[in-house]
Amino acid sequence: MKIIVCLKEVVDTALSLDIGLKYGVVFRQGLPLKLNPNDVAALALALDLKSSHGSSPKEITTISIGPERVESYLRNGLALGADKAVRIRDEDFDEISPYQKARLLSGAVSFLGADLIFTGVKSLDTGSGQVGPLMAGWLNLPCICDVVSIEFDKEQNSVNLTKIIGRGEREKIQCFLPAVITVRGEGKLPYAPLDRLIESKYGEITLLSPADLGISAVALKNDPTRVTDLTYPKPRPVKVPPLDSFLPAFYRILQLLEGGISRRKGRMLTGSSDELAEQLFQLFLDEGVIKSAAGKGAPDK
Numbered sequence: 383m384k385i386i387v388c389l390k391e392v393v394d395t396a397l398s399l400d401i402g403l404k405y406g407v408v409f410r411q412g413l414p415l416k417l418n419p420n421d422v423a424a425l426a427l428a429l430d431l432k433s434s435h436g437s438s439p440k441e442i443t444t445i446s447i448g449p450e451r452v453e454s455y456l457r458n459g460l461a462l463g464a465d466k467a468v469r470i471r472d473e474d475f476d477e478i479s480p481y482q483k484a485r486l487l488s489g490a491v492s493f494l495g496a497d498l499i500f501t502g503v504k505s506l507d508t509g510s511g512q513v514g515p516l517m518a519g520w521l522n523l524p525c526i527c528d529v530v531s532i533e534f535d536k537e538q539n540s541v542n543l544t545k546i547i548g549r550g551e552r553e554k555i556q557c558f559l560p561a562v563i564t565v566r567g568e569g570k571l572p573y574a575p576l577d578r579l580i581e582s583k584y585g586e587i588t589l590l591s592p593a594d595l596g597i598s599a600v601a602l603k604n605d606p607t608r609v610t611d612l613t614y615p616k617p618r619p620v621k622v623p624p625l626d627s628f629l630p631a632f633y634r635i636l637q638l639l640e641g642g643i644s645r646r647k648g649r650m651l652t653g654s655s656d657e658l659a660e661q662l663f664q665l666f667l668d669e670g671v672i673k674s675a676a677g678k679g680a681p682d683k
Contacts, residue, residue, distance in 0.1 A: 390483075
């Protein structure tokens with residue numbers, strides 16, 4: 383099985399991002415850079431998949447678009463267990479769109495061949511979330527997004543995926559290969575052994591240009607998408623009820639931050655043990671702590 387993991391260098395958003403008011407870009411000059419956290423999670427999943435026991439041999443290739451400095455991430459991938467590293471280079475790669483990145487990466491996948499293509503679900507700086515789905519469109523492959531875990535089924539040549547579908551819920555999906563997988567998560571990579579780190583410093587990194595991938599400069603610049611604006615994420619407004627003047631200042635501040643708090647209420651239950659159990663069960667139903675399959679207010683049979 384051939385696995386390709388796409389890695390992107392992003393601005394470390396621990397510091398404030400300076401967003402251009404005219405051009406809609408993130409100014410990167412002088413800001414610290416790091417590997418995109420979702421891409422770290424993708425690489426971690428690929429390495430776990432490679433090290434899984436009882437599976438077919440797997441070859442991991444890491445790919446990154448950018449200048450020579452991105453080779454540090456590729457070499458770290460080699461030290462951790464990746465087999466090959468590829469850098470796509472060009473002089474005008476500082477401000478390319480998600481569409482152009484997807485075009486280059488899909489060309490590299492077609493050139494190298496792969497059964498599984500991993501990307502982060504979105505980047506930390508611009509967060510467009512377009513590269514993975516656009517790659518799948520170019521390659522005519524299925525795309526599963528927001529994946530957090532993966533298992534390989536050798537008999538059916540498929541993968542069993544767990545993905546986030548929102549509101550704390552997850553979904554399990556079986557997908558036949560080849561496929562594009564976008565991974566969500568911070569991801570944690572192990573420390574590479576010292577001998578592997580030293581060896582990776584002299585490891586070969588394949589350099590590819592758009593011409594090597596059969597992509598002309600005209601085709602690459604013919605981008606139908608355009609970023610019109612970038613804004614900081616804004617919290618959703620919460621309607622706050624009138625503040626309770628009888629509450630201490632600390633709880634009034636909590637009321638503002640949490641959108642309102644209510645005073646604690648107590649209720650005394652009386653009766654025999656059976657009656658107390660029935661009252662307590664009914665209270666849980668009324669408060670929504672448990673749900674009845676037979677209808678509201680009726681205990682499950």
